[in-house]
Amino acid sequence: MISKKTKYAINALVHLTKRKDEGPILISEIAEQENIPQKFLEAILLDLKKAGILSSKKGKGGGYYLLKEPDEVNLADVMRLFDGPIALLPCVSYLYYERCEECKDEETCGQRDVFLEVRNKTVDLLKKATLTEIIAREDKLAGKKK
Amino acid sequence: MISKKTKYAINALVHLTKRKDEGPILISEIAEQENIPQKFLEAILLDLKKAGILSSKKGKGGGYYLLKEPDEVNLADVMRLFDGPIALLPCVSYLYYERCEECKDEETCGQRDVFLEVRNKTVDLLKKATLTEIIAREDKLAGKKK
DNA sequence: TACTTAGTCTATCAACTTTATAGACTATTG
DNA sequence: CAATAGTCTATAAAGTTGATAGACTAAGTA
Helix, strand or coil: CCCHHHHHHHHHHHHHHHHHCCCEEEEHHHHHHHHCCCCHHHHHHHHHCCCCCCECCCCCCCCCEEECCCCCCCCCHHHHHHHCCCCCHHCCCCCCCCCCCCCCCCCCCCCHHHHHHHHHHHHHHHCEEHHHHHHHHHHHHHHHHC | CCHHHHHHHHHHHHHHHHHHCCCEEEEHHHHHHHHCCCCHHHHHHHHHHCCCCCCCCCCCCEEECCCHHHHHHHHHHHHHHHCCCCCCCHHCCCCCCCCCCCCHHHHHCHHHHHHHHHHHHHHHHHCCHHHHHHHHHHHHHHHHHC
């Protein structure tokens, strides 16, 4: 399961993408409309800023806004930022690789081979899921609904 | 990441599969050869027994052995047993479904749509990974190695 | 029957992570 | 200089994970 942090981060990013022509958006507004505890959201947005995805303005008329283009931000990056590795085993993670202590031979480990496949497919799907693409999905789903 | 419990369980199951013609295998033997803390392994094997995957015999000449056929045990089932849902969001889990409190409309949620795809692909890959298939992978990897 | 073997059950625990809250601080705008 | 709004630090409750200890029970064997 992904953490609430990641889930909240994605919702906040989608929110900011939809309103990206309105200038800076207040934390309090995002918190209220997306049902996220405000203080918790503050920390999340700060992390997204440090990661170069968002930027902010202080004082009156301030708030947060997208720094990267919506098609340059994908769920794989967001997940890694808050939850760390996407891989289900440390030994198949590319960015957070770690050997399994109990493993006898990594090269011939069948379990590892399975989870390597799962990781590759998952990263593949999550990389394709950009903010732009997520909103396109929503539009499509909303169309089907009515 | 999967828990050590799941990882240990898979290693123990593969171990028992390889030696399934030898009769009951001691917990202590599996623990030693697979580098698993014995007391921890005891609990794991007990869970696998309760799930109908293993059976055991007490007293001298006792130990654990496979009850199901190796091609009837897959990693999706083992993961669910120890780690619960495979899905990354509660709202896309089939067996452990739960609504996201903060969600405004599940039917048109783009985030959900992405994680539904990830879940489906992951379950698909893990269902195919039976004990038989894992050992076949190991043989193949060992062949390539030399 | 008594002894040994080996799985089973219950309780406990330290360490860590997650989710969240409170409050002081700093920069910007008007 | 006062109001606004993001930033930083600390704290904490709750839950999960990985592990250990010890008593108990069932099965085989002499």
